[in-house]
C-alpha cells in the first residue's frame with residue numbers, strides 16, 4: 473500500500489528528534505555529526521538560540537498577514553540585503569524553485585518591457601539544477617527529471633559548463649539572459665571558475681543580456697563570502713537565493729538591479745506566504761549572525777582547515793577518493809568510479825556522519841557555517857573510517 477507520505481524520496485531510515493549546532497540525535501538516541509545541514513540549508517546550525525528566539529517571539533506576535541499590507545520585518549530584511557549585495561530591490565518567496573521562477577520571469581519581463589518581447593530564451597548549463605517546478609525543470613534540463621511531465625517549458629537552452637565558444641555560439645536574437653550557479657551543487661559540487669563568471673558578465677554586456685545567478689545553494693555565506701559571485705568581483709543583474717537564507721525556515725528571494733526590478737510592478741508577480749513576518753524574522757536573525765564582524769572570515773578559516781584535512785584524506789585513500797572540489801563549505805569528494813557515492817554516504821552514516829550525495833559520483837559536504845575546527849577534524853576522521861569500509865575487501869560491510 474502507498475505510504476500516506478507520498479514516496480517522492482528514497483529516505484534513509486533515520487528520524488531526528490533534536491539538534492544542537494552541528495549535531496543531530498535520532499528518536500532512538502543515536503548521535504550524528506551533521507555535514508549535510510538539511511542540504512546546505514541549516515546555515516547557522518540546529519537550534520541556534522538567536523534564531524529560535526526570533527522565531528518564537530515573532531510567532532507569538534503575528535505570523536502571517538499577506539502582502540496586501542506592509543510587512544516591517546520584510547522591509548527591514550530587504551533593506552539589509554540591498555545594503556549587502558549588488559541588488560537594489562528584493563522579492564521574497566518560499567523556496568529555491570520559486571525564487572528561480574521569479575528570476576526567469578524578471579529576465580523575460582525586462583526584455584518585453586524594453587521593446588524586445590522576442591528575447592525570452594535563457595541559456596543554461598549542462599549539469600545545472602534549478603528546481604522541480606515546470607519552468608525550473610526546463611532550466612535544469614535533466615532528461616531524467618523531465619520524463620513523463622509533458623513538453624518542457626519553452627525557452628531554455630543548454631551548453632557545456634565553462635566553455636565560452638559553446639556559450640557564444642548559442643546566443644541568438646532570441647536570447648534574454650544567461651543563468652548559472654557559481655558552484656553547481658546538485659550537479660556534483662562543480663565550481664564555476666571566476667574567469668568564466670567574468671567572461672559571462674562581459675558577454676552579457678556585449679549583447680545586452682541579463683546575467684542571472686542561481687545562488688540558492690552557493691549563497692548566504694556558504695563559500696566564505698555572503699554571495700559566491702563576489703569572489704569573481706562581478707555583479708549579476710538578477711540573482712535567486714533560498715536554502716540558507718533563513719537557516720531552515722522556508723524563504724526564497726529574487727535579488728535584482730533596479731533596471732530589472734522596475735518592471736515587476738503590482739500585479740506582475742506575487743506570493744501569498746512570501747516574505748511573511750515569521751519567515752522574515754528568521755531571515756533577519758540569520759543575517760544578524762552571518763553579518764557579525766569576523767563571521768565570514770571564520771567560515772573561510774574553518775573551510776581552509778577542512779580542505780587540508782580532506783586533501784590528506786584523498787591522498788591516504790586514492791582507491792576511494794579521486795579529489796576534492798567545490799568552494800568554502802560547499803565541498804565535494806569526487807569518488808573513484810568503483811566506489812558509489814550512495815555506498816560511501818551509507819558508510820559515513822554507519823560512522824555517525826551525515827553527508828549528501830551529488831551528481832557525478834560526488835559525496836557532498838555542506839556543514840552548518842558555525843562548525844569548529846575540531847568538528848571539521850572529527851568529520852575527516854569519520855570519513856577516514858568510512859573510506860576504510862569502502863576498500864574492496866570490506867565494501868560489503870557498508871552495504872549492511
Ligand SMILES: *Cc1c(COP(=O)(O)O)cnc(C)c1O
Nearest residue numbers: 567568569601602603657688689
Ligand atoms: C536546491 C536548489 C534549488 C531548488 O530549491 P528548492 O527550495 O528545493 O525549490 C534551486 N537551485 C539550486 C542551485 C539549488 O541548490
